Amino acid sequence: MPEIIQPPVAKIIPKKLKKHKEIRVDNYFWLNDRENPEVIEYLNQENAYYQAKTAHTKDFQVALFEEMKSRIKEDDQSVPYLYNGYYYITRFEKGQNYPIYSRKKESLSANEEILFNCNEMAKDKPYFQLGALSISPDNKMALFSYDIVGRRIYTIQIKNLEDNSILEDKIENVTGSAVWANDNKTIFYSDQDDVTLRSDKIFKHKLGSKQADDVLVYFEKDETFNVEIAKSKSRKYLAIESGSTLTTEYQILDADNPDGEFKIFQKRVRGLEYSINHYGDSFYIMTNKDKAENFKLMKTSVNKTSKANWVEVIAHRKEVLLEDIEIFKDFLVVEERENGLNKIRIMPWSGEGEYYLPFESETYTAYTSSNVDFDTDVLRYGYQSMTTPSSIIDFNMKTKTKEIKKEQQVLGGKFDKNNYTEERVWATAEDGTKIPISMVYRKGLKKDGTNPLLQYAYGSYGHSMDATFSSTRLTLLDRGFVFAIAHIRGGEDLGRQWYEDGKLLKKINTFTDFVDCSKFLIAEKYTSAQHLYAEGGSAGGLLMGAVVNMAPELYNGVIAQVAFVDVVTTMLDDSIPLTTGEYDEWGNPNVKEFYDYMLSYSPYDNIVAQRYPNMYISTGLHDSQVQYWEPAKWVAKLRVLKTDDNLLFLDTNMDAGHGGASGRFEAIKELAKEYSFLLDLEKIQK
Structure with a gap:
C-alpha cells in the first residue's frame, strides 16, 4: 500500500473582527506574522506537503523547464537605441540569469562599455532586481537602484562611468525611482512610508552629500495618493506626479534650475485625471476633463498651465480610448x-x-x-x-x-506559426454584454468537448490583457491545450466604461463575466468542465477565489498566484502597503455600503462546505502587494471546509516577493510547476 500523505492542518485561534456593529470570526488571523516561528513552520509544512504530493512529477517538471528554456535564445540582446550620443543595449549571455547593460559611443561598431552586469551584482543573493538606471546629462555618471529582498524596497547608488568606481552616496529604503537634474550633480528621488510602503515623498540629493542631508521637496499628505518624479522627453522639465485611482496633479520645474520651486501645473480636482508632455512652447495634456471618459488631447502654453487655458486638439470619442x-x-x-x-x-x-x-x-x-x-x-x-x-x-x-x-x-526548429490558429470570439454575459475572448490552439482542433483549455484573465485597475505571443505557452499548445484570454470587465479592453463597469459596486461583473466566458467555451464544445482550467494572479487571484466559490463545478483545476483573497480584512488595515490608495478601486470598507458589498464576494469570507476544483496556489513570503498570509489563510480554511478529495497546494517561495523569483530562468521553473500541475490532471506525462 502506498503511503497516504496527509495535508497539514493549521491550528485554529478564533479572532473576533468588529466593524459596523458586526462581528466576523477569523480562525487563521494568527498567520499574519512572518516573525512567528509557528507561521514559518506552517508554511514549510505546506511546502513539504506540496513537494511530497508532486514527487512523481519532479522529472517531468525538469523536462518541461528544459523544453521551455530550449526555445529561448540565451545569448540575446535588445535592439540598441540612441540617446544623447550613445547607443544603449541590454543583453543576456548564455547560461546567465540576469541582464547586462552596456553602451557604445556614437556608433554600433564602437567598443562596448559595460554599465552593469547584474549577474555579478546578484551573486550569492537569493533575490536581485535592478530598478532605476539613469545616465547623467553629461554621460559621466549613472544612478542605479536595486532590491535584494523582493519587497520593492530599494537602495540607490551612483556609478562614475569614467573610472567605474561607486560613489560613497547611498540612499536606502526608498522606491528606487530617481532622475537627474540638468546640472549633473542633483538627483530627485521618491521615498516611501516605512510601514505602508506608500510612495509619499520627493527628496533632492546633491552628489557627495549624505542621505540625512537630503532636502524634502514635497510630501503627499493624502493617504490615497502616491507620488513619483520624472523628466520630460524634451529634457527641459522635471515633473512630480501625485496620483490616485481617479485624480492626478502635476508640479513642474525647469530642469536647469534644480534649486528652484516646483509650481502646480493644474491643482487636483477629484475625478480629474491628466498627464502632460512638453513640446516647444506648449504642453500637451491627455485628460478626462468635462466627462471625457475615454480621454481627449488638449494643449496649453508653458506659461499658462491651468485647465482654464487648455485647448482641444483631439476630441473625446465614445468608441475610441485614447491611451498614450x-x-x-x-x-x-x-x-x-x-x-x-x-x-x-x-x-x-x-x-x-x-x-x-x-x-x-x-x-x-x-x-x-x-x-x-x-x-x-x-x-x-x-x-x-x-x-x-x-x-x-x-x-x-x-x-x-x-x-x-x-x-x-523561437529556437529548436519546431515552431511554425502556420501550425496554430488564433481567433477572437464573443461570449454573452448574463446582462447581455458581449465579452471578447482571444484564443490560440493547434490547427485541426475538433470541437468535441475533450480539449483541455486554460482560461486566463485579470480584470482590475483598468489593466487591459492584450493578445500576446508566448514561446513557453507552446508547451501547452503542443500537448493539445487551448489557451484563452477572457477580456472581462474591470480591464480597459473595450474603453474606459469597460473598467468603470467592473469596479467598486459593479465588481461582481468581473467574476460573472469570467464564469459566462467559461460557460460559452463549454457550450461551444471547445472544452468541457472535466477539462477546463482557470488561471489568474494578484487581483486575478481574487478573480480565481471568487469564481471557485460561485461556480466550482465548471473547472477541473485552478491556478492562483499571489492571490488577493482576504479583501475585507486587508482593505480595513491601512498599515498594509497599497491599501489606502485602493479605495477608488474596491471601495472603502469603513463605509458600510462598501463593506457589505466586499463581504458579498471576498473569497476568504465566502468559503463554504462544497466541492472545489483541484487548486495550485503560490505566494511569496516577502510580497509587499498581496501579503503571503492571504493565500495561506485561504488554503487553511479551504482544507477544513471543502468536501472533496481534490488536490489543494500552497507553494510559498520563501525568498521572493510579488513578482516571484528573480532571474529569467527561475521564473520558468515556477511556470514548469504550474504546467506540470495542469498536465498531470490531464494525465499527460510527457
Missing part, C-alpha cells in the same frame, strides 16, 4: 484602442496626411517602444499576436517604409 501619445519634432503619434484592438495613428504637425499603421489580425497587440529621440522621423514600435512572435520595427513616418529590427527567435 508620443511626441516627435515633426509628428504626433497617438496610441488608441477601438473595439478591443490597438491602433497607432500618425499625425504630422503640418496638419496634412494623417494615417493609421495597418494591422490585419484580430488577436494582436501593437505598442510604441523606445522612442527617446525627439528629432527623428523614425517611430519604433512593437507588434505581436498569439501566433506571431514579438517584433521590434522602425517605421519611417515620412517615407512610410519599415525595417524589422528584431523578431523574437
Whole structure:
C-alpha cells in the first residue's frame, strides 16, 4: 500500500473582527506574522506537503523547464537605441540569469562599455532586481537602484562611468525611482512610508552629500495618493506626479534650475485625471476633463498651465480610448484602442496626411517602444499576436517604409506559426454584454468537448490583457491545450466604461463575466468542465477565489498566484502597503455600503462546505502587494471546509516577493510547476 500523505492542518485561534456593529470570526488571523516561528513552520509544512504530493512529477517538471528554456535564445540582446550620443543595449549571455547593460559611443561598431552586469551584482543573493538606471546629462555618471529582498524596497547608488568606481552616496529604503537634474550633480528621488510602503515623498540629493542631508521637496499628505518624479522627453522639465485611482496633479520645474520651486501645473480636482508632455512652447495634456471618459488631447502654453487655458486638439470619442501619445519634432503619434484592438495613428504637425499603421489580425497587440529621440522621423514600435512572435520595427513616418529590427527567435526548429490558429470570439454575459475572448490552439482542433483549455484573465485597475505571443505557452499548445484570454470587465479592453463597469459596486461583473466566458467555451464544445482550467494572479487571484466559490463545478483545476483573497480584512488595515490608495478601486470598507458589498464576494469570507476544483496556489513570503498570509489563510480554511478529495497546494517561495523569483530562468521553473500541475490532471506525462 502506498503511503497516504496527509495535508497539514493549521491550528485554529478564533479572532473576533468588529466593524459596523458586526462581528466576523477569523480562525487563521494568527498567520499574519512572518516573525512567528509557528507561521514559518506552517508554511514549510505546506511546502513539504506540496513537494511530497508532486514527487512523481519532479522529472517531468525538469523536462518541461528544459523544453521551455530550449526555445529561448540565451545569448540575446535588445535592439540598441540612441540617446544623447550613445547607443544603449541590454543583453543576456548564455547560461546567465540576469541582464547586462552596456553602451557604445556614437556608433554600433564602437567598443562596448559595460554599465552593469547584474549577474555579478546578484551573486550569492537569493533575490536581485535592478530598478532605476539613469545616465547623467553629461554621460559621466549613472544612478542605479536595486532590491535584494523582493519587497520593492530599494537602495540607490551612483556609478562614475569614467573610472567605474561607486560613489560613497547611498540612499536606502526608498522606491528606487530617481532622475537627474540638468546640472549633473542633483538627483530627485521618491521615498516611501516605512510601514505602508506608500510612495509619499520627493527628496533632492546633491552628489557627495549624505542621505540625512537630503532636502524634502514635497510630501503627499493624502493617504490615497502616491507620488513619483520624472523628466520630460524634451529634457527641459522635471515633473512630480501625485496620483490616485481617479485624480492626478502635476508640479513642474525647469530642469536647469534644480534649486528652484516646483509650481502646480493644474491643482487636483477629484475625478480629474491628466498627464502632460512638453513640446516647444506648449504642453500637451491627455485628460478626462468635462466627462471625457475615454480621454481627449488638449494643449496649453508653458506659461499658462491651468485647465482654464487648455485647448482641444483631439476630441473625446465614445468608441475610441485614447491611451498614450508620443511626441516627435515633426509628428504626433497617438496610441488608441477601438473595439478591443490597438491602433497607432500618425499625425504630422503640418496638419496634412494623417494615417493609421495597418494591422490585419484580430488577436494582436501593437505598442510604441523606445522612442527617446525627439528629432527623428523614425517611430519604433512593437507588434505581436498569439501566433506571431514579438517584433521590434522602425517605421519611417515620412517615407512610410519599415525595417524589422528584431523578431523574437523561437529556437529548436519546431515552431511554425502556420501550425496554430488564433481567433477572437464573443461570449454573452448574463446582462447581455458581449465579452471578447482571444484564443490560440493547434490547427485541426475538433470541437468535441475533450480539449483541455486554460482560461486566463485579470480584470482590475483598468489593466487591459492584450493578445500576446508566448514561446513557453507552446508547451501547452503542443500537448493539445487551448489557451484563452477572457477580456472581462474591470480591464480597459473595450474603453474606459469597460473598467468603470467592473469596479467598486459593479465588481461582481468581473467574476460573472469570467464564469459566462467559461460557460460559452463549454457550450461551444471547445472544452468541457472535466477539462477546463482557470488561471489568474494578484487581483486575478481574487478573480480565481471568487469564481471557485460561485461556480466550482465548471473547472477541473485552478491556478492562483499571489492571490488577493482576504479583501475585507486587508482593505480595513491601512498599515498594509497599497491599501489606502485602493479605495477608488474596491471601495472603502469603513463605509458600510462598501463593506457589505466586499463581504458579498471576498473569497476568504465566502468559503463554504462544497466541492472545489483541484487548486495550485503560490505566494511569496516577502510580497509587499498581496501579503503571503492571504493565500495561506485561504488554503487553511479551504482544507477544513471543502468536501472533496481534490488536490489543494500552497507553494510559498520563501525568498521572493510579488513578482516571484528573480532571474529569467527561475521564473520558468515556477511556470514548469504550474504546467506540470495542469498536465498531470490531464494525465499527460510527457
